[in-house]
Amino acid sequence: MPRLLRIRKNVFTLRPRGNEWANANINILKSRKPAIIDCGSTFGTNINYFKKILRSLGIQTIDKIIISHSHIDHCQNTGLFAEQFGAEVIAHKNAIPILKRSKQGFDAFDYWELVEEAFPRIFHSRLNWLYRRILLMGFNFFVYKRGGRVKNVTTVSEGDVIDLGDMNLEVLFTPGHSDDGLCLLEKKLKILFTGDMIPWTPYIHTNIEDFRTSILKILKYSDEFDIKTMVRGHLRPQDAQIEKKNYRIFLRDMDVAEKRILTLLKHKQPLTSKDMLPYIFQRTHFAHQLIYRVIMRTQQFWIAKYLQDLEHKKLIKSSKKGKKTLYYLME
Structure with missing residues (x-):
């Protein structure tokens, strides 16, 4: 209720x-x-x-x-x-x-990037076009066009x-x-x-x-x-002191995750995001771990964002090898 x-x-x-x-x-x-x-x-x-x-x-x-x-x-x-x-x-x-x-199709579905990264075996498969179409039809009918x-x-x-x-x-x-x-x-x-x-x-x-x-x-x-x-x-609603502590933990966790990526690439390169995934994901709070790892599988999405950020900072670089993206430290 x-x-x-x-x-x-x-x-x-x-x-x-x-x-x-x-x-x-x-x-x-x-x-x-x-x-x-x-x-x-x-x-x-x-x-x-x-x-x-x-x-x-x-x-x-x-x-x-x-x-x-x-x-x-x-x-x-x-x-x-x-x-x-x-x-x-x-x-x-x-x-x-x-x-x-005025947005149409997947331009209106802000969560598509998350879904695609969280379930790569499905949405990177040969049937990707079919899954995309089913998801889009459901989103348009049950969500977007209502209200x-x-x-x-x-x-x-x-x-x-x-x-x-x-x-x-x-x-x-x-x-x-x-x-x-x-x-x-x-x-x-x-x-x-x-x-x-x-x-x-x-x-x-x-x-x-x-x-x-x-x-x-x-x-x-x-x-x-x-x-x-x-x-x-x-x-x-949250007490501001508790919430500020939570924000600072989140900031620290993001910094730790990016440092882990750089450390992994320092010891062995090139690596794919899949190679690094088991080692870099960082969330201090137990509930965050449960939500991110088990329920929503968003660790795949977050590593993509971390790698994007490190490339933007020119700390790492990437190259394509077939369907794989390989990551290296910048020299």
Whole structure:
């Protein structure tokens, strides 16, 4: 069952029905201009249930819908909610193609890179075309075309302030998990809404450098403004001190993984990503290990991102040999 959590006076998080990993929270701000941050998916929260929740809080309508990023579990209901409430939709400019449904096919399926890397035996096989087609048909029918198209989007970027009357949300542009990621800072209430820029995220849409830079920005602002609570896009809000510790562990784990790649290549080269995979994967937390290694198999995806980052830094180089990609240290 969904759970409504009170974070501060007039600030609430509605946790979704069903699987909380696959469906995002909706954050409700009962301000003079009532707003929500993210609007979930059709699988997690339907419009009639959401209206009932709003009435229980004494809110009759929504003035603004703010999208932390354009992954379906956070924004699928945007078109439907905007039409029902006549609300202004606010997002980063990179979110527009998804919100307006102008992206088609696999361009709209942000997780394709993850799926392809996590299940290489399937999606790198001769039947790749068939698996891709089945996956795309299912995604379009059950996910992408549900929830409606957004007609108009107000774009925001780093440093903009969203005025809600008695609350103000400062925008931090935090790419990494997605290329349109926003964190939202309410200085007076000492709350930071982090969307899916969370320490155990299984997926980054852009690159390691973006992700690392965005984490450092979150840490900087949370220290500078003495943030007390960080509100994730999934599961419960977190005490800021605990969450900052989790971010620093994640940063350390990423550094360890890249150092292991360089050490392996120093002792033996060339190597493929498959050769290195058993030795470089690093996650300190037990739950991270379980999610990444067993449930979602994302270690294959992460090593691809680490190698991409090291090539960008010109610490390693690669070459093709048949279907294999071989990696070497730069001389």
